[in-house]
Amino acid sequence: MYAQFFGGFLLGKNAVTPEQLTSAISKLSDTHIKLGTLAMHKGYMTASEVDEVCFLQTREDKRFGEIALERCYLFEDQLEDLLVSQNPDYLLLGQTLVDMGAINNADLESLMVEYQSENEIDDFATAREDANTSIRLIENFFEDSGIHANEYALDYLNLMFNNLVRFIGEDFTPLQPSPARSYNVSYCVMQRLTGVARFTCGLDMEPNIAVSFASRYAKMDFDAFDEYVKASLEDFLNLHNGLFSVNMSNNHSVELNLAPPAQEEGPVIELNDTGFIIPVLYPFGTIYMILEF
Amino acid sequence: MSEKITILVGDDSILARKQLKDILIGIQDNLTFVEASNGQEAVDKFKEVHPDIVFLDIVMPVKDGIGATTDIIAADSSAKIIIVSSVGTQSQLKSAIEAGAKDFIQKPIRAEQVTAIFNTYIGG
Structure with missing residues (x-):
C-alpha cells in the first residue's frame, strides 16, 4: 500500500495534480510485477499454486508470502529472494510521474526521502511484508487530521485498504x-x-x-x-x-x-x-x- | 429426464443469489430454484416447496440465517441446509451447526466448493 499512500502524500504536497496522479496510478498494474508472477517466472511456484494463494487472500487477511509459506509453496529463502527482486510500488509510481513529465527527478528524489523518513521506511523488503508498517502508514495518514484512530480503527482501515486492493483494484489514492x-x-x-x-x-x-x-x-x-x-x-x-x-x-x-x-x-x-x-x-x-x- | 431437484437460495443480495445459481446451473440442468431475500421468507418458502437442499446466508434482515435454520429444522429435521456467509467466525459456525446446518461455504464462493457440496448432499 506504499504506492497508494505515497500518491496521497504527493497530492498533499501539491507536487502533482489529481489528474496526473490518477493517470500514473492507473498505469501501475502495467508496470508492477506481482509476487506470484515473479514466483512463477523463477520456477518457485506453479500457476495453480499462485491462483490458490490469490484466492485464499480473498478469505484470509494475510499477505501473499505468508500464505505461500504456510502452504509450503515457497521456502523462506525463496520468498526473501522474491521480495528483494520486486521493485517497491511507490518507486514505480514516482518513475511513471517523471516519465509523464509531472515531476522531475530532483523533485522525486527529495519527495521520496521525505516520504521515507516520515514513514520510517528503511528496508523495502521487510517493510512490505510486515503488517505493522502498514498500520504505521495509516497512523501517519491520520496525523494532522485531528482524528483519534484507536487500535481497532487502524486494524479496520488497514483491512479496508487491503480489501480495496484485493476486490476493486490497487489503482487508488x-x-x-x-x-x-x-x-x-x-x-x-x-x-x-x-x-x-x-x-x-x-x-x-x-x-x-x-x-x-x-x-x-x-x-x-x-x-x-x-x-x-x-x-x-x-x-x-x-x-x-x-x-x-x-x-x-x-x-x-x-x-x-x-x-x-x-x-x-x-x-x-x-x-x-x-x-x-x-x-x-x-x-x-x-x-x-x-x-x- | 431425471427428476427435478428444488433448491432454495436465501440471501438478501440479488447478486449473491445470482452468483450461486449460475454455479449450480453449470452442474446439471434439472434444477428448479426458489429464492428468498430474508430469513423469514426462506422459512416460509421452505414449508411451501420442501426443497431438496437449502443455501442460506447468515446476515439477513428480518430473521438471520441461523434463526431460519432453527425454524426450518423444527419443521423438517432432515432438511439439508448449507450456510453461505462471509462471517466465518468459530462461534457463528458453532451456532449454525448446533441449529442443524450440514455444512458451510465461505464467501466469496467458488465453483469447485459449491459443486463439491452439491455432489455430497445431492449426489452428482
Whole structure:
C-alpha cells in the first residue's frame, strides 16, 4: 500500500495534480510485477499454486508470502529472494510521474526521502511484508487530521485498504481524512457492527461511479445503475465486515454482530463525535468511506 | 429426464443469489430454484416447496440465517441446509451447526466448493 499512500502524500504536497496522479496510478498494474508472477517466472511456484494463494487472500487477511509459506509453496529463502527482486510500488509510481513529465527527478528524489523518513521506511523488503508498517502508514495518514484512530480503527482501515486492493483494484489514492458530524449522501450503503466494540462503515458514491465500482467487484460488465450494482456495494461492505469480524474473533477474542447492510436515504446523515470521512480516488471517480467508531 | 431437484437460495443480495445459481446451473440442468431475500421468507418458502437442499446466508434482515435454520429444522429435521456467509467466525459456525446446518461455504464462493457440496448432499 506504499504506492497508494505515497500518491496521497504527493497530492498533499501539491507536487502533482489529481489528474496526473490518477493517470500514473492507473498505469501501475502495467508496470508492477506481482509476487506470484515473479514466483512463477523463477520456477518457485506453479500457476495453480499462485491462483490458490490469490484466492485464499480473498478469505484470509494475510499477505501473499505468508500464505505461500504456510502452504509450503515457497521456502523462506525463496520468498526473501522474491521480495528483494520486486521493485517497491511507490518507486514505480514516482518513475511513471517523471516519465509523464509531472515531476522531475530532483523533485522525486527529495519527495521520496521525505516520504521515507516520515514513514520510517528503511528496508523495502521487510517493510512490505510486515503488517505493522502498514498500520504505521495509516497512523501517519491520520496525523494532522485531528482524528483519534484507536487500535481497532487502524486494524479496520488497514483491512479496508487491503480489501480495496484485493476486490476493486490497487489503482487508488486515499485522500486526507476529515472529521464530520453530518454528511450529504449521494448513493450510500452502510453497515453497523455491534458487540464489545461498535463500528459503522458506509460507502458513498455517485450512481455512475457505483456502476464502475460494482463492475470491478462482481467482475461483470454493468452498464446501468440497477439492483445488481446496489447489491455489489452491499456485498463488498458485508464481505469486508465479515472478514473484519473473523479477524476480531481470532486475534482479539471479540465477537461482533453484523446488521445487514442497507441504503442510507439521506439526503443528510448524522454521525457521532467520532465520525469521519475518507475520500478515495479511483480512475473512475471518487468513493467516500464514512466511518464512526 | 431425471427428476427435478428444488433448491432454495436465501440471501438478501440479488447478486449473491445470482452468483450461486449460475454455479449450480453449470452442474446439471434439472434444477428448479426458489429464492428468498430474508430469513423469514426462506422459512416460509421452505414449508411451501420442501426443497431438496437449502443455501442460506447468515446476515439477513428480518430473521438471520441461523434463526431460519432453527425454524426450518423444527419443521423438517432432515432438511439439508448449507450456510453461505462471509462471517466465518468459530462461534457463528458453532451456532449454525448446533441449529442443524450440514455444512458451510465461505464467501466469496467458488465453483469447485459449491459443486463439491452439491455432489455430497445431492449426489452428482
